[in-house]
Amino acid sequence: MSKRPLSEQVDEAVQAMLVSLRPRPERDPSPSLAVLVPIAQVLRDLPRESFRIALKSDLQRRTSMNEAVAPSPERSLHYMRPGFTSITPYILVAGGTRFVEFLKAAFNGVERLRVPAPDGTIMHAEVAVGNGMIELGDANDQYPATPVTLHHYVDDADATYTRALQAGATSIYPPTDDHPSGDRWGAIQDQFGNRWYIATPKGWTPGPKGLRSIQPYLHLRDAHKMIPFLESAFSAEALGVHKSPEGHVLHATIRIGNATLEIDEAHGEFQPMPCYLHIYVPDTDALYAQALRAGATSVEAPTNKPYGDRAAGVKDPFGNSWFIATYLGK
Amino acid sequence: MKATQRPGRKAALPEGGPLQKAGSAEQADERALVEAAQTDPAKFGALYEMHFERVYAFIASRVRDRATAEDVTSDVFHKALANLTRFEWRGVSFAAWLLRIAANAVVDQAKRVAREFPSPEDPAELVADPGLRPSELRAIENHARLFRLVGQLPEAQRQVVHQRFVDQRSIREIAGRLGKTEGAIKQLQLRALERLRAQMESGHV
Numbered sequence: 058m059s060k061r062p063l064s065e066q067v068d069e070a071v072q073a074m075l076v077s078l079r080p081r082p083e084r085d086p087s088p089s090l091a092v093l094v095p096i097a098q099v100l101r102d103l104p105r106e107s108f109r110i111a112l113k114s115d116l117q118r119r120t121s122m123n124e125a126v127a128p129s130p131e132r133s134l135h136y137m138r139p140g141f142t143s144i145t146p147y148i149l150v151a152g153g154t155r156f157v158e159f160l161k162a163a164f165n166g167v168e169r170l171r172v173p174a175p176d177g178t179i180m181h182a183e184v185a186v187g188n189g190m191i192e193l194g195d196a197n198d199q200y201p202a203t204p205v206t207l208h209h210y211v212d213d214a215d216a217t218y219t220r221a222l223q224a225g226a227t228s229i230y231p232p233t234d235d236h237p238s239g240d241r242w243g244a245i246q247d248q249f250g251n252r253w254y255i256a257t258p259k260g261w262t263p264g265p266k267g268l269r270s271i272q273p274y275l276h277l278r279d280a281h282k283m284i285p286f287l288e289s290a291f292s293a294e295a296l297g298v299h300k301s302p303e304g305h306v307l308h309a310t311i312r313i314g315n316a317t318l319e320i321d322e323a324h325g326e327f328q329p330m331p332c333y334l335h336i337y338v339p340d341t342d343a344l345y346a347q348a349l350r351a352g353a354t355s356v357e358a359p360t361n362k363p364y365g366d367r368a369a370g371v372k373d374p375f376g377n378s379w380f381i382a383t384y385l386g387k
Numbered sequence: 388m389k390a391t392q393r394p395g396r397k398a399a400l401p402e403g404g405p406l407q408k409a410g411s412a413e414q415a416d417e418r419a420l421v422e423a424a425q426t427d428p429a430k431f432g433a434l435y436e437m438h439f440e441r442v443y444a445f446i447a448s449r450v451r452d453r454a455t456a457e458d459v460t461s462d463v464f465h466k467a468l469a470n471l472t473r474f475e476w477r478g479v480s481f482a483a484w485l486l487r488i489a490a491n492a493v494v495d496q497a498k499r500v501a502r503e504f505p506s507p508e509d510p511a512e513l514v515a516d517p518g519l520r521p522s523e524l525r526a527i528e529n530h531a532r533l534f535r536l537v538g539q540l541p542e543a544q545r546q547v548v549h550q551r552f553v554d555q556r557s558i559r560e561i562a563g564r565l566g567k568t569e570g571a572i573k574q575l576q577l578r579a580l581e582r583l584r585a586q587m588e589s590g591h592v
Contacts, residue, residue: 064573067580068558075555093580096587099530100552102447103537104440108457113435115461116468120428139429162542223542 143314153179162224187270204250290351331376444530544579
């Protein structure tokens with residue numbers, strides 16, 4: 058009589074273990090079985106992933122509220138909600154829950170916060186990706202989906218590209234060393250219409266703090282006009298501007314506060330995708346007024362929000378919406 | 388989850404042992420992280436990432452069920468965060484400090500249970516303090532390492548391990564959820580266990 062497959066023997070041992078029974082002795086036990094059982098026994102204590110994440114989120118929330126912890130005199134960027142940088146993309150998406158799962162599977166995203174709506178959709182969620190953050194909410198009739206283009210810097214573009222495809226994204230092009238930036242660079246589109254440039258930098262980093270893992274990437278018509286607008290509206294700084302002989306912006310990196318975004322002239326299939334951006338600034342009221350003077354239109358005047366930010370909203374001449382916020386904290 | 392060993396360990400950890408090697412690169416990194424978090428509590432997350440599995444492994448092996456393990460783990464990290472500024476480097480690693488908090492939390496939890504559900508067992512025994520033996524510390528480290536390795540499994544294997552061992556789902560249910568045959572799920576379970584064993588033996592971190 059042939060021996061039962063090892064996978065069957067192992068499963069019987071696991072099943073017995075899970076219901077605390079003594080497994081039926083194998084008539085002809087595989088030696089491989091005996092060495093796997095101790096591993097399985099320890100796995101009964103494996104922590105729930107959701108618990109691990111929820112506790113971290115809980116602890117972070119507590120530090121952000123400064124409850125029962127030491128003061129932090131060296132935190133210079135007091136006007137940002139902890140965990141945030143100056144620029145965070147805010148994505149309205151059809152299928153928020155699935156999008157969060159995608160961010161976890163493809164990019165090792167860590168869910169920091171989820172505020173559900175009464176109907177079970179996501180009113181607001183925050184997912185940390187690398188040293189950056191993505192905010193999202195479920196789209197609805199009033200606020201339709203706004204897919205974005207993001208630049209995601211990683212240590213291994215090929216591995217991340219592969220994981221993204223495994224998580225359901227489709228390839229735009231695989232990572233190549235031939236990209237004009239000199240970085241190893243690939244592109245994908247996720248199931249929600251967002252586009253991701255996945256890149257491993259090679260020797261070039263903007264700003265003193267190094268690369269942000271997540272940078273919004275805006276394809277714009279008349280992109281060259283965006284640079285002076287951002288400079289005057291948000292006190293932005295252009296860190297590198299490459300133009301074609303005709304004056305089109307081939308690529309520019311723009312810094313606001315401690316973070317960066319990128320722009321270029323829309324081309325081919327890479328057309329404008331107006332999006333929402335969330336920027337933390339030292340003084341919302343001042344920057345809101347400054348943005349309006351620079352040509353932005355008001356969406357919402359500054360108010361104190363119940364979640365502890367003072368926030369306002371403006372729209373730029375290119376159709377992008379900007380949440381301007383100051384973390385009130387404390 | 389299995390029936391527990393009776394909790395009976397408190398505070399003192401032995402000198403030496405795997406958690407208290409001085410001067411290693413890991414400890415230097417850890418020290419930098421602790422000092423950063425003492426200055427800016429928002430940086431506590433890095434310490435949490437580094438020690439979550441260790442603390443959870445310690446607690447899970449000493450309490451009755453998963454819900455209690457989660458409650459006590461949560462309690463330990465909140466206490467650690469609240470007392471972070473009181474931690475000083477005096478020959479005891481941060482990991483050992485956390486396990487000391489954990490050991491006390493396990494005893495406190497057992498005392499609460501003993502008060503609510505008195506049994507013939509003398510609760511005074513719960514504070515008996517034999518300390519942790521090096522073999523126990525090694526076991527905690529091994530469990531924590533195994534938990535971390537699960538996170539690095541190929542996605543399908545990782546899902547099967549979580550659904551089987553954490554959610555305690557049947558092979559049939561997992562097969563239905565993942566859209567695979569029961570045979571395929573058993574194979575994934577086997578491959579996962581084999582891979583974990585190989586990595587544990589190779590000292591892969």
